[in-house]
Amino acid sequence: MAMAAFRREGRRFLLSPISHKPSTVARSAILSEEFHPSGTRSISTQVVRNRMKSVRNIQKITKAMKMVAASKLRAVQVRTENSRGLWQPFTALLGDVPSVDVKKNVIVTITSDKGLCGGINSTSVKISKSLYKFTSGPEKETKYVVLGEKGKVQLVRDSKNSIEMTITELQKNPLNYTQVSVLADDILKNVEYDALRIIFNKFHSVVSFIPTVSTILSPEVVERESESGGKLGDLDSYEIEGSETKAEVLQNLAEFQFSCVLFNAALENACSELGARMSAMDSSSRNAGEMLDRLTLTYNRTRQASITTELIEIISGASALTG
Amino acid sequence: MASAAAGSSAAVPFWRAAGMTYITYSNICASLVRSCLKEPYKSEAASREKVHFAISKWADGKPEKPTVRSDSPEE
Numbered sequence: 001m002a003m004a005a006f007r008r009e010g011r012r013f014l015l016s017p018i019s020h021k022p023s024t025v026a027r028s029a030i031l032s033e034e035f036h037p038s039g040t041r042s043i044s045t046q047v048v049r050n051r052m053k054s055v056r057n058i059q060k061i062t063k064a065m066k067m068v069a070a071s072k073l074r075a076v077q078v079r080t081e082n083s084r085g086l087w088q089p090f091t092a093l094l095g096d097v098p099s100v101d102v103k104k105n106v107i108v109t110i111t112s113d114k115g116l117c118g119g120i121n122s123t124s125v126k127i128s129k130s131l132y133k134f135t136s137g138p139e140k141e142t143k144y145v146v147l148g149e150k151g152k153v154q155l156v157r158d159s160k161n162s163i164e165m166t167i168t169e170l171q172k173n174p175l176n177y178t179q180v181s182v183l184a185d186d187i188l189k190n191v192e193y194d195a196l197r198i199i200f201n202k203f204h205s206v207v208s209f210i211p212t213v214s215t216i217l218s219p220e221v222v223e224r225e226s227e228s229g230g231k232l233g234d235l236d237s238y239e240i241e242g243s244e245t246k247a248e249v250l251q252n253l254a255e256f257q258f259s260c261v262l263f264n265a266a267l268e269n270a271c272s273e274l275g276a277r278m279s280a281m282d283s284s285s286r287n288a289g290e291m292l293d294r295l296t297l298t299y300n301r302t303r304q305a306s307i308t309t310e311l312i313e314i315i316s317g318a319s320a321l322t323g
Numbered sequence: 324m325a326s327a328a329a330g331s332s333a334a335v336p337f338w339r340a341a342g343m344t345y346i347t348y349s350n351i352c353a354s355l356v357r358s359c360l361k362e363p364y365k366s367e368a369a370s371r372e373k374v375h376f377a378i379s380k381w382a383d384g385k386p387e388k389p390t391v392r393s394d395s396p397e398e
Binding site: 160161163164166167170173177179181182188252259 | 335336339344345346347349350353354370371372373374375376377378379380381383384385386389391392
């Protein structure tokens, strides 16, 4: 009787330690019993105890990672919200028209260097690829500039001929405007573009990150669009001080706009990465807790069954002696 | 709208003629302003100037050796 119940318990699936995507691999099962021919012994308590110890350690680590991400997030969030004021005047002046039709597109994808942050990098890459398809056509040319290790790895797999540059190790020091502007300068010097499209995850709240595209036009395209009217057509109504021409001013504006938008995008992406990591580590800790509960039940059952077996043996041995 | 600081009547401002972009120009001006600060604000501002990234250009689907730009621009 004890043996039959024991065999039933033995066949319960033992859960493996959590892999890196806790939300997807919640219950991968392995059977690790040793079926002796008589079926008396099953899982030893040592195995279960080891598994419990490792799961407990993983839970501690993920909890710690969540705390770290939460504390970093608080600081970066303040800076992000302050940096939003940098590009708003540009959008008020020049507009943000993603549907503009140009020949040379450069897609700047911002991703993170480190992993364990949920799905934000995959969504950015997915949007980059669909934007690539959207902007390609006869006589058109689209190139990628990738910031961050994770995006590079994903894009290399199928689009490596369209990658212009990759930039990594961006977050070694806390993000500041100087760094991003130097980077923007490098990008501007090395790619020819009619329109730059920056793809990043905009931080709305700790649980919501929306992939966003910001479009920046080169000065020549701005000229062209302003002739066709619309928001850019009002540019001529502005007076230009100093000894600069309109083309000069537009070029300065375009460069500065790219730098500001890139700075804001990098900050927003950093915020989103931290928020995503927080929620990923949180769900991972919760899964680890559930796994621990199940393992504890199995452990207790195993322990009681082995005690019962020993008792039976002792008693039957004793009764065999006396009987 | 940045009016040319030189006030010259040249068609192109001096920094543009020297090959700088507006971004480089404003960065140099900013680091000049930062170096005018007194301690302790100066060291706080210096931490805002640190630059570090590794950039690698790609040719024919192959990355070239990455160049690490790690400097704190001091002008």
